[in-house]
Amino acid sequence: MDIKSKMNWKFSDLKGGLFDTVTKADVGEGAGNLMAQGYDIMAWADPFFPDPSIPDSVKKTMIAAFEDGFSSHYTMPMGNADLRRVVSKKLWEQNGIKADPSRNILITPGSDSGLLYAMMPFIGEGDEVLIPDPSYPSNFLNAKLCGGVAVPVPLREENNWQPEIDEFEKRVTEKTKMVLISHPNNPTSTVFRREAMEKLCRFVIEHDLILVSDQAFEDFIFDDIEFVSPAVLPGMWERTVTIFSISKGIGLSGFRVGYIVADDHIMDVLYGGTVNVLGATNTAAQFGAITALEDKAILKEYYEIMDKRRKLAYDIFKSIPGVTVRLSESGFLSWLNISRLGTSAEIVSYLIREAKVVVNEGTPYGAQGEGYIRIVHGCFKDEKRAVNAYVRIKEALTKLAKEKGIK
Ligand SMILES: Cc1ncc(COP(=O)(O)O)c(C=O)c1O
Incomplete structure (x- = not known):
């Protein structure tokens, strides 16, 4: 057969x-x-x-999470309420993002699943997704898994791998729905500078697109380079979905905990399909993530x-x-x-x-x-x-x- x-x-x-x-x-x-x-x-x-x-403080929380027995149960699909509160505080302190824990944050089983899930409501057959090249391989495949078309937009080493708006403009069509970035970028490790990011966001707004910003690598930014989350730039909150992870900075990849942050109207749809697509994230790992985010x-x-x-x-x-x-x-x-x-x-x-x-x-x-x-x-x-x-x-x-x- x-x-x-x-x-x-x-x-x-x-x-x-x-x-x-x-x-x-x-x-x-x-x-x-x-x-x-x-x-x-x-x-x-x-x-x-x-x-x-595993840091000692996190280990202690995990052991307690098993000893009290509650970890055998689901959390709410949108995630443990305490974890969402801790994430909300972190988002404000580290990213300048104001996110209501009950309306704008979804805990996901790692950010890989969150990345695909964030695209699903927007991308259907034939929709085009502009993706800087080079960037995280899943970005290209995810566009296709949603039925869309990945459109690579070249970055150049001579320009320190920064997004060049001319290159985006050349590739935008009536079918373009989304720009998908890894920021900082994997594999180049480069941080998109404020000026480049502001131009990119203006491009997104002018063409009425959605921006997905994968910030899995945001925790270590060196040499005092400014890190700008595009969701805080003017006009971007309502059209940006930001993806985060505790796998990279905090090094807890085996916990499989990430989170998606977005405006209420996007989040209502994502909350609506969480059980079907993602299920709920591992309960004990969410307890561990609370300590991991709190222990600076x-x-x-x-x-x-x-x-x-x-x-x-x-x-x-x-x-x-x-x-x-x-x-x-x-x-x-x-x-x-x-x-x-x-x-x-x-x-x-x-x-x-x-x-x-x-x-x-x-x-x-x-x-x-x-x-x-x-x-x-x-x-x-x-x-x-x-x-x-x-x-x-x-x-x-x-x-x-x-x-x-x-x-
Ligand atoms: C850019 C980027 N985003 C997301 C992920 C997914 O990480 P996780 O699912 O462990 O959160 C990775 C993993 O390598 C990555 O490199």
């Missing part, structure tokens, strides 16, 4: 690695098998992975670690012949231009063989990612182990550069 012919076209060409080779780090058993063989995985945007890293010492400590790590990684990677790299502006990702040494697929395979590390090819992040690789320098709790992996990457690429006569 040709089972694919019975499937919805939006799903029928998805590949999970069962029948053909899929090299993506997050598909099938690929990364798990390599890890079991002793390779270092620097391809998952998961702070300190694979080392245990966690972010402070991790911020300092990641600031140090990006500098260590930059100092090591910048001296590789034939490679260029910028000091990361946010998060825990390094984005290396390796185009003089080979294609992004060639270099990733080479590093698996030569350095026993798994990093990401640039191409899943969009066509502009060819010639780049992404390295999660925020992996491992142990700094020595992390630096050892950066040095192995450097040594392997330096050897390759020498073989190619690049100095």
Whole structure:
């Protein structure tokens, strides 16, 4: 039977690695098998992975959440009321967003599911979604899963990967419904500057579009770069859906807790479908998330670690012949231009063989990612182990550069 012919076209060409080779780090058993063989995985945007890293304060809350027994039950689909209150406080203090905990916040099982869910009410057959390229691979696929068309809008390294409105204007059509950004951007780590963001928001308003802003990486912004949440810019609140996560800054990816923030009229629809699409988020994890957001010492400590790590990684990677790299502006990702040494697929395979590390090819992040690789320098709790992996990457690429006569 040709089972694919019975499937919805939006799903029928998805590949999970069962029948053909899929090299993506997050598909099938690929990364798990390599890890079991002793390779270092620097391809998952998961702070300190694979080392245990639950802060003590959060651990205590979680243990209590199990001991009192309540965690065997659902919370309301929109999320635990205390967590929504803590999120509301955080949104005001960190983002300048005024969000009513009962009307504007939805707790989601991780932000990946929130990201797709936020698009579903807006995107139907043939609707076009403008997406900066490079950006988070799910953005392109999500547009298609909703029946829409992902329209990549190139960003350029020469312009520090900032959105260029001319490029958006060139691609807008009658079918354009949405702009979808990762801010700060994954994989480049760049923060969209106020001026670029204001222009982008004016473009969104002029063309009567919706903006989805995925801010999963917003917690570590370095060098005093201003971080602007587009939802607070004039005219944007009613047309912006903002996505957040506790996976990146607070490093609790295994808890699977994220949240969506939007205006009442959007949120009423999202609340209406939550049970059907998302269910309710894990109860114990929501208790843990309350402490994780309240205990400000966690972010402070991790911020300092990641600031140090990006500098260590930059100092090591910048001296590789034939490679260029910028000091990361946010998060825990390094984005290396390796185009003089080979294609992004060639270099990733080479590093698996030569350095026993798994990093990401640039191409899943969009066509502009060819010639780049992404390295999660925020992996491992142990700094020595992390630096050892950066040095192995450097040594392997330096050897390759020498073989190619690049100095
Ligand atoms: C830009 C971006 N957004 C969202 C996510 C999803 O994170 P989570 O579902 O763990 O909140 C990721 C994960 O890598 C990401 O890189």
